[in-house]
Amino acid sequence: MGQFADIRPYNDAEVPAVLRSLIRDDELISAIASLKLGAWHKSFTWLIYPLVRRFLKGQLRGVATVDGFQHIIKNYMDSMIESTTTGFTVSGLDQLDPAKPYLFMSNHRDITLDPAFVNYALYHNDHDTVRVAIGDNLLTKPYVSDLMRLNKSFIVKRSAKGPRQILAAYKLLSSYIRHSIEEDKNPIWIAQREGRAKDGKDRTEPAIIKMLAMSQNKATESFSDYINALNIVPVSISYELDPCDSAKAKELYITTEQGKYQKTEHEDVASIAAGIAGNKGKVHVSFGEQLTGDFVDADAVASAVDEQVVSRYVLHPSNFFAYKMLHGYYPDGLVSSANKPFAIAGLEAQEKSFQQRIQTLPQAHQPYALGIYANTIDNKKQYLQ
Numbered sequence: 001m002g003q004f005a006d007i008r009p010y011n012d013a014e015v016p017a018v019l020r021s022l023i024r025d026d027e028l029i030s031a032i033a034s035l036k037l038g039a040w041h042k043s044f045t046w047l048i049y050p051l052v053r054r055f056l057k058g059q060l061r062g063v064a065t066v067d068g069f070q071h072i073i074k075n076y077m078d079s080m081i082e083s084t085t086t087g088f089t090v091s092g093l094d095q096l097d098p099a100k101p102y103l104f105m106s107n108h109r110d111i112t113l114d115p116a117f118v119n120y121a122l123y124h125n126d127h128d129t130v131r132v133a134i135g136d137n138l139l140t141k142p143y144v145s146d147l148m149r150l151n152k153s154f155i156v157k158r159s160a161k162g163p164r165q166i167l168a169a170y171k172l173l174s175s176y177i178r179h180s181i182e183e184d185k186n187p188i189w190i191a192q193r194e195g196r197a198k199d200g201k202d203r204t205e206p207a208i209i210k211m212l213a214m215s216q217n218k219a220t221e222s223f224s225d226y227i228n229a230l231n232i233v234p235v236s237i238s239y240e241l242d243p244c245d246s247a248k249a250k251e252l253y254i255t256t257e258q259g260k261y262q263k264t265e266h267e268d269v270a271s272i273a274a275g276i277a278g279n280k281g282k283v284h285v286s287f288g289e290q291l292t293g294d295f296v297d298a299d300a301v302a303s304a305v306d307e308q309v310v311s312r313y314v315l316h317p318s319n320f321f322a323y324k325m326l327h328g329y330y331p332d333g334l335v336s337s338a339n340k341p342f343a344i345a346g347l348e349a350q351e352k353s354f355q356q357r358i359q360t361l362p363q364a365h366q367p368y369a370l371g372i373y374a375n376t377i378d379n380k381k382q383y384l385q
Helices: 012-024 026-037 039-060 066-084 113-123 142-150 163-182 206-215 223-229 245-258 267-277 298-312 317-327 348-359 363-383
Strands: 085-091 103-106 131-135 153-156 188-191 232-239 281-287
Touching: 012 039, 012 066, 012 142, 026 039, 026 142, 039 066, 066 085, 066 113, 066 267, 085 113, 103 113, 113 188, 113 232, 113 281, 131 163, 142 153, 153 163, 163 188, 163 206, 206 223, 206 298, 232 298, 245 267, 245 363, 298 363, 317 348, 317 363, 348 363
Parallel strands: 085 281, 103 188, 103 232, 131 153, 131 188
Antiparallel strands: 232 281
16 A cells, blocks of 8 residues: 555554544644634633643544444434434435445535445445545645545545646545445545536536546456446435635636636635534435446446436425526426425425525525526436437
């Protein structure tokens, strides 16, 4: 694993030393104190920091493996799902082999919650948890990198500069993903695109497929054989409410008006926090079928992923409410993981609440916020015609 040392997750042997380092990290202690107590704690750091450090030691006592650390994460996920969702459901996972290492390729709506919900579903259905691809642009602090790598994340070096450096980074990434699937027999999670689908239009970037194909041995295997060997399974994740819809709408508006949007220094960190803490309503994770067949190129693979992501996306009432606010009528379609036809009866109060949610935004931002929800319905209409 020496060649992957800079990007791979931590292994069990490294866990105790990394945890000791984290407990000593004042930036992590400050972040936990701020999360729990707010800014006022800064006047009493001499008192608060030792208490937070003691709390952290208690939480991590006895943790000596990656599995042990993920069990701690599972407890926090339990609490988060209980407090910020009105239901978490899963479909399709019963059709997959728990002993098989899949490459799960999902749509991308939330920076950290997409793989977290996939992992949560796998954990509770006796599947191995995934190794998660995460961009180094999110690892702005050493403690963030440590926490991610303890939780089986591997690093995508988006900060690479220059053609040679970028090519080398992507070849290494491709090799690591193949190594994980074929040698370690450990499943992988990767987003279908770089960056979130802020407008609600889930589409696979062929560049992601081309990156995966960099490990193909062209002398001994065809492109199709290699793609089939990766065990790619499309995954569609849907949130009834997007905790970051206002921020996404603002970014989309500014990009349209000014041609580009410049993120602030810690904006991604704020989005992560908002996604975790915000109300998500119902959340559904739909696992598709493994891709098999003849694929002529990356575009063909991307299209096959899109077909499953879009067709298996579970619509929520919020999608229909937004569509009506944009177009003046409810579209025909199925809502909920039970594939029930949408009907407004009994949802009037919920619709009013959604309307109020959108109307609190600046008027110029509102069409973009509505598009986050309504475009998913257009996705189905356009892609599945």
